Amino acid sequence: MAAPQPINVEDLNIYYGDFLAVEGVDVQIRPRSVTALIGPSGCGKSTFLRTLNRMHEVIPGAYAKGRVEINGEDIYDPKIDPVNVRRRVGMVFQKANPFPTMSIRDNVLAGVKLNNRRISKSSAEELVERALKGANLWNEVKDRLDKPGMGLSGGQQQRLCIARTIAVKPEVVLMDEPCSALDPISTLAIEDLIHELKEDYTIVIVTHNMQQASRVSDRTGFFNIAGTGKPGHLIEIDDTDTIFTNPSNKQTEDYISGRFG
Amino acid sequence: MSTPTDTPVKNPPALHRPRDERRLPWYHLVFTGLAGLLVAVAVLAVAGALSIASAILLGFVLHLLFGWAYSLVREGPRWATDRLMTLLVIGAFAIAMFPLVSLLWSVIARGMTRVLAAKPTTLAFWTTDMSGIIGGADAGGVAHAIVGTLLITLWASLISIPVGLFTAIFLVEYADQGWKRTLGKGVTFLVDVMTGIPSIVAGLFGLALFIAFMPDQSVRMGIMGAVALSLLMIPTVVRNSEEMLRLVPTDLREAAYALGVPKWLTIVKVVLRTAIAGLTTGITLAIARVIGETAPLLLTVGMVTSVNWNMFDGRMATLPTFINQQYRNGNANCMSDTVTNPVNQEVYACSISTNIDRAWAAAFTLIVIVMVLNIIARLISHYFSPKLSR
Numbered sequence: 001m002a003a004p005q006p007i008n009v010e011d012l013n014i015y016y017g018d019f020l021a022v023e024g025v026d027v028q029i030r031p032r033s034v035t036a037l038i039g040p041s042g043c044g045k046s047t048f049l050r051t052l053n054r055m056h057e058v059i060p061g062a063y064a065k066g067r068v069e070i071n072g073e074d075i076y077d078p079k080i081d082p083v084n085v086r087r088r089v090g091m092v093f094q095k096a097n098p099f100p101t102m103s104i105r106d107n108v109l110a111g112v113k114l115n116n117r118r119i120s121k122s123s124a125e126e127l128v129e130r131a132l133k134g135a136n137l138w139n140e141v142k143d144r145l146d147k148p149g150m151g152l153s154g155g156q157q158q159r160l161c162i163a164r165t166i167a168v169k170p171e172v173v174l175m176d177e178p179c180s181a182l183d184p185i186s187t188l189a190i191e192d193l194i195h196e197l198k199e200d201y202t203i204v205i206v207t208h209n210m211q212q213a214s215r216v217s218d219r220t221g222f223f224n225i226a227g228t229g230k231p232g233h234l235i236e237i238d239d240t241d242t243i244f245t246n247p248s249n250k251q252t253e254d255y256i257s258g259r260f261g
Numbered sequence: 262m263s264t265p266t267d268t269p270v271k272n273p274p275a276l277h278r279p280r281d282e283r284r285l286p287w288y289h290l291v292f293t294g295l296a297g298l299l300v301a302v303a304v305l306a307v308a309g310a311l312s313i314a315s316a317i318l319l320g321f322v323l324h325l326l327f328g329w330a331y332s333l334v335r336e337g338p339r340w341a342t343d344r345l346m347t348l349l350v351i352g353a354f355a356i357a358m359f360p361l362v363s364l365l366w367s368v369i370a371r372g373m374t375r376v377l378a379a380k381p382t383t384l385a386f387w388t389t390d391m392s393g394i395i396g397g398a399d400a401g402g403v404a405h406a407i408v409g410t411l412l413i414t415l416w417a418s419l420i421s422i423p424v425g426l427f428t429a430i431f432l433v434e435y436a437d438q439g440w441k442r443t444l445g446k447g448v449t450f451l452v453d454v455m456t457g458i459p460s461i462v463a464g465l466f467g468l469a470l471f472i473a474f475m476p477d478q479s480v481r482m483g484i485m486g487a488v489a490l491s492l493l494m495i496p497t498v499v500r501n502s503e504e505m506l507r508l509v510p511t512d513l514r515e516a517a518y519a520l521g522v523p524k525w526l527t528i529v530k531v532v533l534r535t536a537i538a539g540l541t542t543g544i545t546l547a548i549a550r551v552i553g554e555t556a557p558l559l560l561t562v563g564m565v566t567s568v569n570w571n572m573f574d575g576r577m578a579t580l581p582t583f584i585n586q587q588y589r590n591g592n593a594n595c596m597s598d599t600v601t602n603p604v605n606q607e608v609y610a611c612s613i614s615t616n617i618d619r620a621w622a623a624a625f626t627l628i629v630i631v632m633v634l635n636i637i638a639r640l641i642s643h644y645f646s647p648k649l650s651r
Contacts, residue, residue: 058518060437087521097512100647101534111520114530150647161516168520 004031004202005071007052007172012066013231014047014056021047023231025066027221034194034203036213036240039223040255044232045206048223049174052204053089054082070172087111090165094177096157098149098164105145107160108132111168127167135163136193155186162193166201173197175205179212191216210256214244222252285336290344293331297324321352365628372625375618386622391566391578396600397593397616398609403623405568409483409577410630413562414552416487416572417494422544424491425498428452432499433506434528455496463492464557471561481563483572486579489557494547501543505536538642545638549631555581580627587620 007029014022022044029035037045050056051064054075068075075085098107108128112119119127128145132138137159141152149160158178165173175194179187194216197203207213213220221237236249247253298320305311305319325348333341376386386402394401428448436445467489472478509532517527533540563576564586595611602609612618 053519055515055519058515083521083523085521086519091515091519093512093515093519095512097510097516099513099516099531099535101645110517111522114517114520114522114526116526148647164516164520 004171006030007202007204008067008069009052010067010069012048012051012064012068014044014051014064015062016059017061019229020231022223023233025234027234027237029202029204030219031202032198032200033218034198034205034216035237036217036220037204037206037223038208038210038213038220038255039232039235040225041208042228042232043223043225045221045223046176047232048234049176049204049206050091052172052174053091054085055091057082087168088170089172089174090168090170092158092161092165092173092175092178094180096154096161096181098152098157098160100148100150102149103146104141104149104152104160107149108163108167110164131163131167132160134166134197135159136189136196137163153186155182155189158182158186158190159193162190162197166197170201172202172204175203177206177208180208187212210244214240220244222247222249222255224251224255284340285332289331289335290328293328294320294324297321297327300327321348324348325352368621368625368628371618371621372623372628375622376625386619387626390568393602393605393607394566394609395602397595397611397613398600398602399612399615400609401619403578403580403583403619403626405565406578406580406583406623407626407630408568408570409562409579410552410581410627412570412572413483413486413490413558413577413579414548416484417490417551418544418548420487420491421494421498421547425495425547426502426540428495428499429502429506430528430532432503434524434532452496452499455492456500458492460493460554461556461560463489464560466492467557467561481561481576482574483562483569483577485561486558486577487572489561490551490554493554493557494551497547497550498544501546502536502540505539505543506532508539509535534645535647538646541638541641541645545634548634552631552634553581553627555585558582559585580623580630584620584623584627587616587623590616592617 009025009027009029012022012025013020014025025048037049039045047056052068052070052075056062056064064076066076070085070089073080075082075089099110102110105124105128106113108131109119109124112124112127129138129142132141137156140156141147141160149157152160158181162173162178179190182190191212194203194205198218205213205216217240219237220240220243222235222243223232224235225232235251236243236247238248242248243252244256247256298316301316301319301323302311305315325345328348329341329345332344336344377383385400387407388404389400389402390405391401431441432445432448436442436448467485470488471480471482471485513531513535514527517531518524522530558579559582562579562582564582565576565578569575569577592613593611593615595613598611599608600611601607
């Protein structure tokens, strides 16, 4: 594998129809590290996250303008197929969403099977085991791989979704508040997992939980919004320690210390 | 919280039932019911209008009164109201069930006997057709009409299901913005209008469509009927499928997109797959809606006496039109105990009621077909619906 390159975002403006939701994001996301995005509700951090694998434009009327370079390629180049971008940039959602018609095994293999790719039985077994082990779920489900994925607990379902995402071997994994619906124990399991995953993947995580951001991330970005109807901005991004101890921007400091507004 | 401990709360709500309110066991309802029935029978006997129906009806009304009054005295006003409402709900349910049960009962009682007792062998009614059957001959069957009904419904489904399903997919998955949205609204409006088309008009459309292209103005073919029926079926398929596809959570579509699955594969393998149970039910309902249609088939495919497997040549018999024809024939004329076919000299027993019997037996056959289709659909949705068990 070639040396991983950072994700370069240059002058990215994100729209919902006529509404400019996020304005002028310039940021470099380091490879093989965890970048957390924090900020108040509605500030555009999830919207920004979804532009990194072109999921944003799935919403009717939504589009983005600017440059997002992954591995030296601008994913917003007209020649680029968003489907291929999404194969390289995986995503884990706020609400665990395993496919209800599929077994645990098929959920892990969803990226292969839904794309009509052929895979031998032995390599499928190997992939399932590797992905589930990678998501710290193998020991809990290895005896019931043929049972429906919806039968798992919420935390297990979320780890199943992570296994499904890493089974397609992406370079980047985006996580949109992956723990917001989980109890503290499941959250801990996912946070441990994030630590392990950053050995192999570039991870960007949106979270409302500042303790979580400080626990899991190497770098933290703070998004803010001037008011309703105004676009969100990336206020600052820095090493997580710096953001939480000595932020350079007043807004960040207010938000971190709870004096928001 | 701040209530001083020395002032007791005034009139605390009693958790136990007050002494004058108690629940009597259910069989008290039987007593009041019997009382109502007896009084009803007595009143009706005096008035000279006693019959089972009138006794049950008046008995029920009196029971409402007796049961309520009895409960008011013995149980208190709250339970009395409860009793009254329970009785009213049961009554409404009985009124709703009565036509269904009575319909099924008459069709089974009058139709099944004819099917089972058919001559020369049991079930011959389902394996023979009407060729060579004349007058009051106690013979003949609906094989030709079964074949016609199944073929025409099959072709109507072959036309309607793809058109309807693809329309629904367009409406749910693609008509989200710009000109597609406008088009989608137009399509929805037209589908709504189509839902209200009277079936006879659909039949006339099928007829006119083919006559416009055919040299022979008197042409009748099975496919004409199938086209006419599909006109009635498409809006139902679109509406039902649209509802079902909208029920599939956006989460699942996004999950598939995020795995790099193209949109069309997401629709085929995630959306349709997740919704398949509902889609099957919706399509079965649409089939059940058209399988009993008579008017369009009378116009477009007419009636014959023998089996016609060819959808593109000649008239076909169908069960609804067969029922209509047989019933209109009415009682047969029986000069003697037997009738003889003058052409092949075949001799049959003569029965006055043979036409009516055949109509009932054909109605029974139609119900059996619809039921079998329903069972198949149930099985499909059972085996394909998402499973939640551990």
